[in-house]
Amino acid sequence: MKKFASCIALLFCVFCRPAVAALSIEIVGGGENQIPIAVVPFESDAPGVSSVIAADLARCGMFKMIDPGSDQTHDIAQVSFPGWKTKGADALVIGGIYPAAGGQFEVRFRLLDVAKQVQLAGFSYTVSKDQFRLTAHRIADVIYQQMTGDQGIFSTKIAYILKREKRFELQVADADGYGAQAVVSVASPIISPAWSPDGSKIAYVSFEQGKAVVYVQDLLSGKRHVVANYRGSNSAPAWSPDGKDIAFTLSRDGHSRIHIVNEAGGNPRLVEASPGISTEPSFSPDGQQIIFTSDRGGSPQIYRIAVSGGPAERLTFEGTYNVSPHYSPDGKSFIYLERNSGHFNVAEQDFATGQSQLLTDEDLDQSPTFAPNGKLILYASIYGGRGILAVVSTDGRIKQRLTMQSGDIREPAWGPFVK
Amino acid sequence: MKKMMFSALLVSLLAACGSQPTKEAAKAPEQKAAAAAATKPVAVNPLNDPNNILSHRSVYYDFDKSIVKDEYKPMVKAHSEYLVGHASAKVQLQGNCDERGSREYNLALGQRRADSVKKLMEAAGVSGAQVSTVSYGSEKPRAAGHNEEAWAQNRRTDIVYQSE
Structure with a gap:
C-alpha cells in the first residue's frame, strides 16, 4: 500500500475547554x-x-x-x-x-x-x-x-468517549477532529454513544448510578433524561430510523434481552424471549429488522429478527466470535467485529451473497461505526498502548488514525448527515 | 491500592491480636484510625483474615466463559456458608471482563459471570435476598495492560460484602 502519509497538527476552537486536547489525524494508506x-x-x-x-x-x-x-x-x-x-x-x-x-x-x-x-x-x-x-x-x-457520485461526510460530526485518568467524557467533534466539545463529563465509565437520526441527541450508557443506565442527551439544550433504568443492566441503545424508539438491552429477568422503548420513556417491549445473551441491536434503514449479537448457539454470532418478532435468523457462521453488528446506510450489508487467531478486527458482510471481507489488521479493534455515506468506517483500536480511533474505507484501502495528545479515545459513533 | 488495603489489614490484625487493643491503639493514634477504617470489631474478622479462605474474593474465568472452575468452588462454598450463618450479611457479586471484543457483549457476559456465582450460592442455601449482582463489563479493569496477564486478572467476579 502506497504511503503518502501526512500529519496534520490540529488547532482547537476557542469555545473548547482548555483541558481538552486536540485530535490529530495521520493517513496511513492510500487508495488506488x-x-x-x-x-x-x-x-x-x-x-x-x-x-x-x-x-x-x-x-x-x-x-x-x-x-x-x-x-x-x-x-x-x-x-x-x-x-x-x-x-x-x-x-x-x-x-x-x-x-x-x-x-x-x-x-x-x-x-x-x-x-x-x-x-x-x-x-x-x-x-x-x-x-x-x-x-x-x-x-x-x-x-x-x-x-x-457519493455524498460527502466532511460536514458531519463524530462522537466518542475520552477517558483521562478517572474521568470519562462524551465528546462531539467535527468529522476531521476539530472543535471537540465535552457534552457529558463524569467520574464513572460511559459507553455506547448512539446518534439520533436527526443528529440532535445522543443516547449513551453511563455507570454513574453504579450500574449501566441508558440516558439521552439533547445536544442543543444540554439537558438529558433517563430512557431505561430498570433492574439489571440497561445498555446498547440504538435509535429506530424514525427517531421515535430506542432498542436496548435489559438484563432484568436474568437474561440480557433486547427491548424497545419510546425515546420519551414508557413501558419497554420485549422483542424476543431469547435464550442466552442477546445484545447490540442495530435497526435496518427501513426500521423493519434488527440485527444483533447473541450466543444462543454456543458462541457469540450475528442474528437478524423482525422488529415485530418471529424467529431469529443466524447470519455469521465462520469463527467463534462475531459481535457488534451495524447495518450499512443502504441496508445491503453490515459491519461487525470478528475474532481471528486472537486478533479482533472489523469485517463487512454482504446480505445477498453472505460473503464477508476483513477490513482491518490491528490486534484489538473494537466498536465499528459507519459514516453516513457508507464509504468509511470509524472504529476504536489500541495503538502505542493507548486507545485511539481509526478510519478505514469499505474497500479496506484507505486508513487514518485519530489520536489524542493524552488519554484514551474509544467508543466512536459517526453522526448522520446534517441538513 | 491493593498494597494499601493489605497494610491496613495488617495494622488491624496487629491491633486485634493485642491483649489490650484499646491501650495499644491509644499509644498509636494513627494505627487506631487505620484499624477503625478497615474493621470495626475488635475480634479478627474472618472475611479479612488472610489465613481464612473468606478473604479470597475473586472467581477468575477463561475468555468468553462464565463457568465457575472447580478451583474456585471451595471459596464460593465458604462464602455461602458464611452468608447462611450470618443472615444479616449481604454481598454484591460484581462481574467483569477483559477489554477485548465487544464492550456491550462483555457487559452481558459480566452479568452472566456474576449470576453463575449467585446460582452456586443459592444452591448452597443462601437466601436470594442476601445476594445482588451487577456487571461492569470491561469498564472497571483491575489490571491496566493490554496483554494476557492483565486480561486474566480482569475476567472475574468479585464478592463484595455490604459496607465494604
Whole structure:
C-alpha cells in the first residue's frame, strides 16, 4: 500500500475547554485510482477555507492532491487549462472570500474539469466568520459528490468517549477532529454513544448510578433524561430510523434481552424471549429488522429478527466470535467485529451473497461505526498502548488514525448527515 | 491500592491480636484510625483474615466463559456458608471482563459471570435476598495492560460484602 502519509497538527476552537486536547489525524494508506485535483489558495483567504477543503480531500484518500505552486488564479476567465493539464490535474478548485453586508462574508468557489474546460459546480455562501470551517467542509462535500457520485461526510460530526485518568467524557467533534466539545463529563465509565437520526441527541450508557443506565442527551439544550433504568443492566441503545424508539438491552429477568422503548420513556417491549445473551441491536434503514449479537448457539454470532418478532435468523457462521453488528446506510450489508487467531478486527458482510471481507489488521479493534455515506468506517483500536480511533474505507484501502495528545479515545459513533 | 488495603489489614490484625487493643491503639493514634477504617470489631474478622479462605474474593474465568472452575468452588462454598450463618450479611457479586471484543457483549457476559456465582450460592442455601449482582463489563479493569496477564486478572467476579 502506497504511503503518502501526512500529519496534520490540529488547532482547537476557542469555545473548547482548555483541558481538552486536540485530535490529530495521520493517513496511513492510500487508495488506488485517486482523482488528481488542485486547490488554488482562495483570494483573501485569511481564515484558511481553501486549506481546510484541501485537507478534507487529501484525508479521504479518494484524491491525489496536485500542488498548485505559486498559482493565484481566482477567476474562471484567467484559468490556464493546458497549464493545469501539464501539472497532471483532472480537476481544479478556485475561489475567494469577500466582504458582504452586515459584517458577513461571501465564500465563492468553482470546481472545474481541466480536460473539458467546463465548470462542474460553483456556489456562493454568505456566512459569518464562525462558519468558515463548516463552509469549507460543505464545499469539500460538494466537490466529493461531484467527483465520486457519493455524498460527502466532511460536514458531519463524530462522537466518542475520552477517558483521562478517572474521568470519562462524551465528546462531539467535527468529522476531521476539530472543535471537540465535552457534552457529558463524569467520574464513572460511559459507553455506547448512539446518534439520533436527526443528529440532535445522543443516547449513551453511563455507570454513574453504579450500574449501566441508558440516558439521552439533547445536544442543543444540554439537558438529558433517563430512557431505561430498570433492574439489571440497561445498555446498547440504538435509535429506530424514525427517531421515535430506542432498542436496548435489559438484563432484568436474568437474561440480557433486547427491548424497545419510546425515546420519551414508557413501558419497554420485549422483542424476543431469547435464550442466552442477546445484545447490540442495530435497526435496518427501513426500521423493519434488527440485527444483533447473541450466543444462543454456543458462541457469540450475528442474528437478524423482525422488529415485530418471529424467529431469529443466524447470519455469521465462520469463527467463534462475531459481535457488534451495524447495518450499512443502504441496508445491503453490515459491519461487525470478528475474532481471528486472537486478533479482533472489523469485517463487512454482504446480505445477498453472505460473503464477508476483513477490513482491518490491528490486534484489538473494537466498536465499528459507519459514516453516513457508507464509504468509511470509524472504529476504536489500541495503538502505542493507548486507545485511539481509526478510519478505514469499505474497500479496506484507505486508513487514518485519530489520536489524542493524552488519554484514551474509544467508543466512536459517526453522526448522520446534517441538513 | 491493593498494597494499601493489605497494610491496613495488617495494622488491624496487629491491633486485634493485642491483649489490650484499646491501650495499644491509644499509644498509636494513627494505627487506631487505620484499624477503625478497615474493621470495626475488635475480634479478627474472618472475611479479612488472610489465613481464612473468606478473604479470597475473586472467581477468575477463561475468555468468553462464565463457568465457575472447580478451583474456585471451595471459596464460593465458604462464602455461602458464611452468608447462611450470618443472615444479616449481604454481598454484591460484581462481574467483569477483559477489554477485548465487544464492550456491550462483555457487559452481558459480566452479568452472566456474576449470576453463575449467585446460582452456586443459592444452591448452597443462601437466601436470594442476601445476594445482588451487577456487571461492569470491561469498564472497571483491575489490571491496566493490554496483554494476557492483565486480561486474566480482569475476567472475574468479585464478592463484595455490604459496607465494604
